[in-house]
Amino acid sequence: xxxxxxxxxxxxxxxxxxxxxxxxxxxxxxxxxxxxxxxxxxxxxxxxxxxxxxxxxxxxxxxxxxxxxxxxxxxxxxxxxxxxxxxxxxxxxxxxxxxxxxxxxxxxxxxxxxxxxxxxxxxxxxxxxxxxxxxxxxxxxxxxxxxxxxxxxxxxxxxxxxxxxxxxxxxxxxxxxxxxxxxxxxxxxxxxxxxxxxxxxxx
Amino acid sequence: xxxxxxxxxxxxxxxxxxxxxxxxxxxxxxxxxxxxxxxxxxxxxxxxxxxxxxxxxxxxxxxxxxxxxxxxxxxxxxxxxxxxxxxxxxxxxxxxxxxxxxxxxxxxxxxxxxxxxxxxxxxxxxxxxxxxxxxxxxxxxxxxxxxxxxxxxxxxxxxxxxxxxxxxxxxxxxxxxxxxxxxxxxxxxxxxxxxxxxxxxxx
Numbered sequence: 546x547x548x549x550x551x552x553x554x555x556x557x558x559x560x561x562x563x564x565x566x567x568x569x570x571x572x573x574x575x576x577x578x579x580x581x582x583x584x585x586x587x588x589x590x591x592x593x594x595x596x597x598x599x600x601x602x603x604x605x606x607x608x609x610x611x612x613x614x615x616x617x618x619x620x621x622x623x624x625x626x627x628x629x630x631x632x633x634x635x636x637x638x639x640x641x642x643x644x645x646x647x648x649x650x651x652x653x654x655x656x657x658x659x660x661x662x663x664x665x666x667x668x669x670x671x672x673x674x675x676x677x678x679x680x681x682x683x684x685x686x687x688x689x690x691x692x693x694x695x696x697x698x699x700x701x702x703x704x705x706x707x708x709x710x711x712x713x714x715x716x717x718x719x720x721x722x723x724x725x726x727x728x729x730x731x732x733x734x735x736x737x738x739x740x741x742x743x744x745x746x747x748x
Numbered sequence: 749x750x751x752x753x754x755x756x757x758x759x760x761x762x763x764x765x766x767x768x769x770x771x772x773x774x775x776x777x778x779x780x781x782x783x784x785x786x787x788x789x790x791x792x793x794x795x796x797x798x799x800x801x802x803x804x805x806x807x808x809x810x811x812x813x814x815x816x817x818x819x820x821x822x823x824x825x826x827x828x829x830x831x832x833x834x835x836x837x838x839x840x841x842x843x844x845x846x847x848x849x850x851x852x853x854x855x856x857x858x859x860x861x862x863x864x865x866x867x868x869x870x871x872x873x874x875x876x877x878x879x880x881x882x883x884x885x886x887x888x889x890x891x892x893x894x895x896x897x898x899x900x901x902x903x904x905x906x907x908x909x910x911x912x913x914x915x916x917x918x919x920x921x922x923x924x925x926x927x928x929x930x931x932x933x934x935x936x937x938x939x940x941x942x943x944x945x946x947x948x949x950x951x
Contacts, residue, residue, distance in 0.1 A: 657932075662921050716921060718865050724927040729860075730948065738945070745933065 551576055551638040551747040552656040553739070554646040556707075556716065559699035560668030560678065560692070562727045562735075563661035567642040569736045574743060576638035583625060583644065591624035593617070622710055625649075643703075647720050648711035657746055659739060660716055660724040667728045669693055754779055754841040754950040755859040756942070757849040759910075759918065762902035763871030763881065763895070765930045765938075766864035770845040772939045777946060779841035786828060786847065794827035796820070825913055828852075846906070850923050851914035860949055862942060863919055863927040870931045872896055 551574060557563020564580060571578035615623070626649045632639055633654045647658040663671075672678040672692035679687055681695075704715045713720025723742070727735050754777060760766020767783060774781035818826070829852045835842055836857045850861040866874075875881040875895035882890055884898075907918045916923025926945070930938050 660921070718863070718919060718921070718927050718929075721927075722929045722932045724921050724924075726921075726925045729925045730945065734948065738941070742933065742941070745937065 549655075549747045550633075550636050551743055552633060552650065552654045553640045553743055554650060554656050554658045555640065555642045555661060556647065556659070556721065557642065557661040558663065558668065558716070559696045559703070560672045561661045561663040562671060562732050564642050565732055566661055566727065566735050566739070567640045569732065570739050570743075571640040573736055573740045574638070574640075576640060577632075579629075579632075579639055579641040580643065583628060583641070587621070587625040587628035590628060591620070593620060593624060645707055645711040648707075648713050651712070657723075657739075657743055658721045660721045661727050661735070662716060662724065663727045665693070665696065668696055672696060752858075752950045753836075753839050754946055755836060755853065755857045756843045756862065756946055757853060757859050758843065758845045758862045758864060759850065759924065760845065760864040761866065761871065761919065762899045762906070763875045764864045764866040765874060765935050767845050768935055769864055769930065769938050769942070770843045772935065773942050773946075774843040776939055776943045777841070777843075779843060780835075782832075782835075782842055782844040783846065786831065786844070790824070790828040790831035793831060794823070796823060796827060848910055848914040851910075851916055854915070860942075860946055861924045861926075863924045864930050864938070865919060865927065866930045868896070868899070871899055875899060 553567075553570065555563055555567040555570075557566075567580070568578055622645075625644055629641060629644065629646055629649050630653050633650065647656065650656045669689050669692045672695060673687050673689065678692075678695070685691075707713075707715035711720070716724070718724060723739075725735060725738075729735070730738060756770075756773065758766055758770040758773075760769075770783070771781055825848075828847055832844060832847065832849055832852050833856050836853065850859065853859045872892050872895045875898060876890050876892065881895075881898070885894075888894075910916075910918035914923070919927070921927060926942075928938060928941075932938070933941060
């Protein structure tokens with residue numbers, strides 16, 4: 546049975562569980578998963594220094610933008626975009642989280658473009674509950690106020706990065722096939738629903 | 749088996765098939781369906797003249813707004829809101845299209861709030877193909893350009909009405925549980941998916 550390769554892009558609000566959903570979705574469908582590890586892969590390909598790169602990743606270039614020379618942030622973005630598109634040329638099936646991937650693949654692939662969001666109070670609770678959000682705490686306990694600030698900070702960084710590199714607007718319906726509040730069906734319920742949609746779309 | 753009553757609100761772009769999806773979804777779930785017929789019901793209840801009412805329905809009040817006296821548009825909106833909320837108090841299950849119903853029910857019911865959209869070219873094709881969009885044609889044939897203008901006009905009217913009466917923003921994720929491009933799964937596929945989500949949420 547001939548099947549099309551599945552390409553699923555996921556944009557997400559910080560603390561919405563979008564990363565977990567993407568990872569579980571890829572596992573459920575038995576396809577590859579890309580997130581920030583992509584940065585290293587892409588930068589290795591293009592010869593950028595992976596260490597320098599790790600500090601400019603998904604931050605907008607801000608004051609360092611020049612009209613003449615591509616900044617490190619720009620170079621990284623182009624390298625990542627090349628890498629993502631090469632996966633498509635390679636007929637690979639994958640889920641990719643972040644990286645403006647819906648915009649990067651626009652015109653290159655008939656991807657399923659998803660955005661995951663959730664009410665602020667639910668995201669605060671998730672950021673408090675799950676240790677993967679606690680990497681910058683330096684041993685302190687995550688309070689609701691700290692979680693709220695971290696959510697604002699990260700979403701602002703994502704929006705600014707997205708606004709700079711994408712032709713769509715972050716989290717606005719025009720750039721996506723479906724936007725879903727992860728608290729409606731929960732993480733696993735959302736994964737199931739998206740898997741069913743993907744199987745239907747790419748069959 | 750005790751089940752909660754199902755309440756589903758649907759906002760939609762003109763030509764996206766949101767009305768048809770709402771109608772089929774109600775039939776699939778075996779529950780009531782409300783759309784502009786609601787206007788007559790609500791106005792009958794409140795004693796407003798149904799004929800006068802038919803001409804102010806889902807248009808923003810514009811220049812006729814007064815800080816002191818509710819306009820006919822305002823009175824109609826309040827009457828409709830009362831009617832919608834009374835369905836909830838009555839433990840009824842229903843699908844309602846338009847009428848800022850997600851905002852009207854906010855705090856009154858744990859409704860499933862859906863927004864249906866579609867790319868402009870697909871909506872133009874739908875408006876050309878389906879006679880229910882041809883009521884204002886006066887015998888002329890619907891062209892792509894006429895369809896495009898009608899879509900712009902109607903969406904602008906809906907957005908303005910919504911902006912005036914709702915605390916959310918029309919078609920922005922914050923007011924909805926799920927937003928879906930109807931061309932992803934088609935009308936019937938979208939109905940199936942929403943029915944499954946509703947059964948899950950309200951079981």
